[in-house]
Structure formats: C-alpha cells, structure tokens
Amino acid sequence: MRRYQFATVDVFTDRRFGGNQLAVVPDATGLMSEEMQAIAAEFNFSETTFVLPPDDPAHTARVRIFHRTAELPFAGHPNVGTAFVLAAARDEPRFMFEEQAGLVVVDVHRSASGTPIGATITAPQPLTLGDELSVGTLSACVTLQPSDIVVRHHAPRWAATGNWFILAEVSADALARATPDVAAFRRAAARHLVAGRLSVYLYARVGDGVRARMFAPLSGTVEDAATGSAAAPLGALLLSLNGADFGEVDIIQGVEMGRPSRLRVTARRQSDGIVSTISGSCVAVTRGELTV
Numbered sequence: 001m002r003r004y005q006f007a008t009v010d011v012f013t014d015r016r017f018g019g020n021q022l023a024v025v026p027d028a029t030g031l032m033s034e035e036m037q038a039i040a041a042e043f044n045f046s047e048t049t050f051v052l053p054p055d056d057p058a059h060t061a062r063v064r065i066f067h068r069t070a071e072l073p074f075a076g077h078p079n080v081g082t083a084f085v086l087a088a089a090r091d092e093p094r095f096m097f098e099e100q101a102g103l104v105v106v107d108v109h110r111s112a113s114g115t116p117i118g119a120t121i122t123a124p125q126p127l128t129l130g131d132e133l134s135v136g137t138l139s140a141c142v143t144l145q146p147s148d149i150v151v152r153h154h155a156p157r158w159a160a161t162g163n164w165f166i167l168a169e170v171s172a173d174a175l176a177r178a179t180p181d182v183a184a185f186r187r188a189a190a191r192h193l194v195a196g197r198l199s200v201y202l203y204a205r206v207g208d209g210v211r212a213r214m215f216a217p218l219s220g221t222v223e224d225a226a227t228g229s230a231a232a233p234l235g236a237l238l239l240s241l242n243g244a245d246f247g248e249v250d251i252i253q254g255v256e257m258g259r260p261s262r263l264r265v266t267a268r269r270q271s272d273g274i275v276s277t278i279s280g281s282c283v284a285v286t287r288g289e290l291t292v
Contacts, residue, residue, distance in 0.1 A: 002030060002292045007085045008045075011077040012226040012253075012261035012280035019261045019283070020226035020254065022081035023048040025290075026089075028064070033071070035292055040066035046221050047078045051086065059103070060095040061086070068220030070196065073100035074162030076228010076263070076278045079121045083108055084282040087116035101125060101162035109281070118281035121228070123161035126273025127236035130158030133166050133192060140184040141200055142215060148174035153241055159233035161276050164194045165201045165214070167234055172211065175204040176256065180215040180222060189218055201230035209250040210234070225254035226261035232276035235265035245269045 006025050013019025023043040028036065028050035040048035052062040063082055065072045072078075083095050083106040091114070095106040102124030109118040133156040135146045148170050149156065156168035170178065180200075189198045199216040212231065214224040231251050239247040246268050254261040264279040 004028065004031070004290050004292065006288055006290055007284065008043075008286045009081045009084055010283045010285055011081040011084070012228070012263050013259075013283060014281045016283045016285055018254075018259050019280075020077045020224065020259065021045040021285075022078055024082050024085045025050045026085055028052055031292065036064060037066050037069075037071070039290065039292070041068050044068060046224050047072065047075050049078045049082045051082065054098050056098065058096075059098050060090075060092075062098040063104075065099070070219065071100070072163060073195075074102075074104065074124055074229055076121065076231065077226050077280070079104050079106060080119045080228065080278070080280050081282055083119040083121070084116050084284075087119075099124060099162075109279075116282070118279065120277050120279040123229070123232040123276045123278070125160065125162045126270070126275050127233055127240065127267075128160050129237070130160070130164065130194065131192075132157040133168075133188075137188050137192070138166065138168050138200065141181060141188055142178040142202060143181050143184075144170065144174050144178055148177075154237065158194055159237055161229070161232040161236060163229040164197060165199045165227075165230040165233060167201050167203070167230070167237060170202050170204055172204040172206055175202055175211055175213060178202055178213060178215075180217045182217050185215075185218050199230070201227060201234065203234060203251070206252075209252065211255070212251050212253045213256060214253070223257055225257050225259040226263060226280075227253065228263055228278040228280070231263050231265045232278050235267040236274040236276045239267040239269070239274055
C-alpha cells in the first residue's frame with residue numbers, strides 16, 4: 001500500500017468555503033496516470049493536481065492537472081492553488097511549472113510575515129482565437145434566448161491561452177438566468193468539440209468589472225466556481241478589441257453557486273501576441289493522507 005499526502009485549498013477567495021476547491025498531491029512520484037485520474041474522480045472537485053519532479057532541473061516541478069474525467073493541458077486555479085501549497089515549504093518568490101500547454105510562471109504572494117496568501121500566474125500561451133459559434137447554438141446550450149447574447153463587441157467564439165473555451169457576452173440579467181442544457185450541449189459537441197471539450201464561459205459587464213459563469217457539463221463540471229484559464233483569454237480578447245497595449249479587469253464568479261470568487265486578469269501586447277496573467281488569493285482547508 002502506497003501513501004500520499006494531500007492538501008485541499010479554496011482558490012480565488014480570502015475566506016474558507018468560498019472560491020474554487022482544489023486538491024493537491026505535492027509529491028505524486030510513482031502514481032500512474034490512471035491512478036491520478038481515479039484520485040481526481042474520488043475528490044470530485046473541478047480539478048486535482050499532481051506534482052512531479054521537473055524534466056528540466058531549472059524548473060520547479062512538472063504539474064499534471066485532472067478534472068473528474070480527463071487530464072487538462074492547463075488551468076488557472078490549479079496553478080494558483082498548487083503554488084500556494086508548495087510555497088509553505090519553499091521560500092522562493094517564483095515557481096516555474098512544466099505543463100502540457102507549456103511553461104507556467106508563477107509569482108507567489110506572501111503576507112508581511114512571509115506566509116503564502118496567493119499567486120499570480122502567467123498563461124503559457126498567447127491568445128489564440130478559433131471559430132465562432134452561432135448565437136442559436138450557444139443560447140440553446142445555456143437555456144437563454146438568442147436576444148440575451150450580446151454580439152455588439154464580438155460573436156461567441158472559441159479562444160485559448162492554453163485551454164479552449166467558448167467566450168460569450170450576455171446581459172447581466174441573462175447571466176443570472178443561465179443554466180446548462182445537457183442535451184443541447186451534446187448536440188453542439190457533435191459538431192463543435194475542440195480538444196475533446198465543450199466549455200462555455202459567459203460574462204456580463206457590470207460597472208468597471210465583469211461577472212462570469214462557466215459550464216462544462218459533459219466533462220462533469222456542471223458549473224465552475226472560478227475559471228482562470230477562461231478568464232485569461234477573456235482578458236486578452238477584450239484587449240484585442242479595444243486596441244490598447246495593456247488592460248486589467250476584476251472578475252467575480254461562483255456567486256450563483258454560493259462560492260463567490262474574485263480573479264484579477266491582466267493582458268499585455270507583446271511581440272509574440274497578447275499574454276495574460278491571472279491573480280488571486282487562497283485559503284488552506286484540509287490536509288490528509290490517501291492510500292493507493
């Protein structure tokens with residue numbers, strides 16, 4: 001019987017039982033891929049991370065991210081939360097995580113006493129835009145009317161900075177009413193699946209910030225409390241539309257789930273494209289041991 005330590009944290013929040021839940025196995029050496037997937041399904045969080053020795057010794061670790069049914073090339077809150085857990089034992093200001101989507105640079109946030117409190121991560125890839133999705137298909141997936149979808153700035157479309165999402169703007173009222181229709185998701189997936197996933201990120205402009213919700217019911221996440229890997233391409237997309245060189249936005253998510261989350265996204269034009277960062281706080285919840 002093999003024993004592994006784990007920790008759970010709430011990410012993108014400053015209070016326990018808010019934000020997005022994450023399980024971290026800080027030393028997953030010896031675990032097989034199928035065992036990692038089984039452990040992630042057992043935790044039943046939106047994601048679980050497994051920390052392994054890096055391929056390049058100049059980097060901090062290789063991090064594998066699993067949701068309930070499959071592995072992800074990149075995700076936001078798993079990187080922030082994993083850095084938070086590792087920073088308790090590593091007095092380093094910056095981590096570098098090797099992931100399927102590329103190298104993720106993480107700057108650790110600490111309190112005045114040196115205690116880890118969160119992190120800022122840089123998405124591993126610049127913004128890539130994919131195909132548009134029809135308003136009719138999108139509205140059916142989230143049980144809204146086509147008139148609820150705002151197309152004044154952009155049509156619903158695929159976008160990524162390491163992980164693909166459909167980004168769509170809706171009215172604030174529609175955001176509150178949205179709910180996933182699994183049958184409509186299945187019909188849309190038959191024609192519009194990208195990287196094996198169909199994940200919809202809805203957002204509404206509220207004051208100077210953004211409110212958001214994310215649905216991926218075919219992957220086992222009916223709704224996500226905070227989705228950094230969708231917030232990153234959103235920030236980059238908004239910058240691409242306004243022509244500025246730099247932008248930042250605060251995103252509130254998870255309110256409808258009773259797990260309010262706050263993310264700060266920045267986007268900057270660089271020679272290789274528009275690059276985003278995602279920042280947030282974390283709170284430790286549990287520690288324990290699992291056996292395999």
